Amino acid sequence: MDILKSAIDWAKAELFSTPFFILFGLVFMVASLIFWQLGKTEMAKAYIIPALVAGALLLIIGLGLFFTNKARITQFETAYNADAKAFVAAELERTESTLKEYENVVFTAIPIIIAACALLLLFVNLPIWRASVITAIAMLVVILLIDGTAHARIDNYNKQLQQAAVELDK
Template identity: 65%
Template sequence: MDILKASTDWAKAEVFSSLFFIMFGVSFLLATLGFYQLGKTEIAKAYIIPTLIAGSLVLIIGLGLFYANKTRINEFETAYKASPSAFLQSEITRAENTLNEYQTIVFKAIPVIIIACALGITFFNTPIWRTSMITIIAMMAVILLVDGTAHARIDNYHKQLVLEANAEQALFHKPQSQQP
């Protein structure tokens, strides 16, 4: 298996995925503009600040991921050419750390935030609090949607890396009796 190609393909998929964050961020900002221009009721006006903040945050996440992964594509080739085995080990470590972060943040903390906001909707009666809770739920749903697919990709990528590391280890650590 060509580990450089697998790494580059993974990073390119992450760049594409970050475009969804950017798209959702722009959508939140367009919603802000719509609420600002067309909002006549108190609740519609209350959406302006929360959607502006959520849109800005999601847009920043998307742009940050886009830049980081776009840069990573070029760095992969340099690191791989310097030392393929060191590159493989560093990518395995990075993928494992990322998988652990997904388990903690995306699949535990975000659902707790969604539940807390859903409960908050029932307890807070003012429009700004309700719209804030609803907007947070929408933003967290976007993060779950995009990061759920990213988790599947990095899990697959990690499995490819481990298979390559095991194949490399088996190749270089053959018992003496099997070598010609």
């Protein structure tokens, strides 16, 4: 098994996935602009700021992940060539930590926040609050969808790392 190729393939797959954060961030920002230009009702005007904030957050997440993973591709080769065993151990530790974060944040906290927002929606009547809660739900659903596929990829990569660790110990 060529774990370096697997690591680079994983990072390249992440480079394909993270622009979706950027795309959805831009969609939220365009929606904010459209609400600003065309919104006539109080409810439509209330979406301007929440959509802009959600778009900015998704844009920041996407850009941060894109540049982090882009840098990893060259770092992987350098670290692997310096010490393959240490590379696999470090990557195993990183992927296991990331998998725990996914379980805690993406698959536990985000659904709880979505449910809380949905409940809050029942009790608030001010347009700004309703728009903020609805926008938060939409943004969190986007994060959940994108990170769901990222979780599957890193889980698969982690299994390949575990197999490589066994092979390197032989």
